[in-house]
Amino acid sequence: MEEVTFTRDTILSEVHLHKRQKKHFMVRLNATGQPVFQSVFKIISMNSTLESVSKESDNKKREDTEKEYSSSPEDIQQNDSENVENLVDEDGDLEVTRRPQSFSEKNEQNYARNIVCPTILTIGNEEEYNCEENIYSSPNIVKIEHTMATPLEDVGKQVWRGAFLLADYILWQPDPFRDCTVLELGAGTGFTSIIMAMIAKTVYCTDVGEDLLEMCKRNVSLNKYLTESVGSKVIVKQLDWFKDNFSEDLESPYSWTENDIADLYDHMTVIIAADVIYDDDITDALFKTLYRISHSSRNPCTIYISTEKRFNFTIRHMDITCDAYNHFRRCLEKFENISDGKLKWTAKKIKPTFPQSFNYERIEHLELWEITAVSLT
Numbered sequence: 001m002e003e004v005t006f007t008r009d010t011i012l013s014e015v016h017l018h019k020r021q022k023k024h025f026m027v028r029l030n031a032t033g034q035p036v037f038q039s040v041f042k043i044i045s046m047n048s049t050l051e052s053v054s055k056e057s058d059n060k061k062r063e064d065t066e067k068e069y070s071s072s073p074e075d076i077q078q079n080d081s082e083n084v085e086n087l088v089d090e091d092g093d094l095e096v097t098r099r100p101q102s103f104s105e106k107n108e109q110n111y112a113r114n115i116v117c118p119t120i121l122t123i124g125n126e127e128e129y130n131c132e133e134n135i136y137s138s139p140n141i142v143k144i145e146h147t148m149a150t151p152l153e154d155v156g157k158q159v160w161r162g163a164f165l166l167a168d169y170i171l172w173q174p175d176p177f178r179d180c181t182v183l184e185l186g187a188g189t190g191f192t193s194i195i196m197a198m199i200a201k202t203v204y205c206t207d208v209g210e211d212l213l214e215m216c217k218r219n220v221s222l223n224k225y226l227t228e229s230v231g232s233k234v235i236v237k238q239l240d241w242f243k244d245n246f247s248e249d250l251e252s253p254y255s256w257t258e259n260d261i262a263d264l265y266d267h268m269t270v271i272i273a274a275d276v277i278y279d280d281d282i283t284d285a286l287f288k289t290l291y292r293i294s295h296s297s298r299n300p301c302t303i304y305i306s307t308e309k310r311f312n313f314t315i316r317h318m319d320i321t322c323d324a325y326n327h328f329r330r331c332l333e334k335f336e337n338i339s340d341g342k343l344k345w346t347a348k349k350i351k352p353t354f355p356q357s358f359n360y361e362r363i364e365h366l367e368l369w370e371i372t373a374v375s376l377t
């Protein structure tokens with residue numbers, strides 16, 4: 001396979017576009033004929049109470065990352081002025097010969113994008129790939145199978161920036177998750193569930209569609225060395241927010257047993273969801289599910305939702321708007337205003353100033369929300 005081709009409806013996650021991996025390792029075609037790739041994501045830093053990465057290499061990698069992504073305003077100004085050569089002509093008018101190079105342009109150049117035509121390695125080149133990434137020797141490596149470009153209905157087969165933001169938070173602040181039972185909604189490739197299982201006891205990792213859930217299960221199995229060593233487990237299940245019940249279809253390997261449901265309701269204290277806000281109907285269904293599940297749970301749950309504001313120009317507004325995000329904020333407000341006498345919800349935005357554990361662009365439009373519940377009964 002020489003080239004990845006994109007059609008009009010193709011959606012691409014910036015995570016894969018932006019990955020500085022020169023080579024993409026294609027492992028197979030999935031049931032719908034899409035090429036499946038395996039990428040490795042290095043954990044470059046984590047909370048000191050979590051073992052595995054030595055502090056020294058941690059700090060060095062974090063410094064490198066910070067250098068790559070940040071620069072003080074003074075640096076930017078100084079560098080910009082170095083690139084400007086102002087000349088005054090004979091009438092005293094200012095002649096600007098070169099446009100100052102902006103921070104973002106410079107940063108983009110430094111962070112060479114590996115866009116659209118990656119070198120694709122297939123099974124035959126596996127040795128070259130493994131050797132280059134040294135993937136099987138490191139306990140700070142997460143291996144993820146994913147597709148590179150998908151139609152909208154298959155977006156879960158890619159890894160999204162919101163998954164990294166949430167994973168960063170979990171690794172930075174592990175205490176609220178330690179030994180917990182967690183439910184992930186819209187888990188996609190399972191990346192965040194896998195990270196969560198490095199700390200929690202049980203993670204119910206859920207999404208919809210057998211093909212996606214199969215990919216997710218493979219990822220859980222690929223990363224067993226991260227989770228089994230701490231005695232935790234990730235259980236992949238189907239959970240469709242448009243349905244009022246858990247799938248109990250005995251034919252499906254991802255259906256729920258009565259024991260699973262009882263275990264979830266008896267022990268769950270945390271619900272997570274990464275980058276699931278992009279369609280108003282789906283957002284409505286998500287909040288309905290959050291309400292239904294948390295009201296059946298024995299313990300009040302804390303919900304963490306990461307989201308990325310995506311701006312679009314709309315003819316309706318003749319402006320750039322962020323409709324999906326605005327709808328999310330309205331749903332959040334309604335959720336906080338629910339007064340059913342059982343639970344009282346409070347939402348707060350967590351400042352994304354915690355360190356990055358993964359190498360990705362933490363853009364300003366990424367947000368992390370924490371929604372806490374207090375029992376009123």
Ligand SMILES: C[S@@+](CC[C@H](N)C(=O)[O-])C[C@H]1O[C@@H](n2cnc3c(N)ncnc32)[C@H](O)[C@@H]1O
Binds near residue numbers: 187188275276
């Ligand atoms: C943009 S992807 C995010 C995937 C993953 N959390 C990540 O951040 O990489 C949105 C996810 O929401 C899931 N989703 C959409 N509608 C859903 C529904 N009705 N029920 C359950 N999951 C749904 C999709 O299948 C997909 O995995």
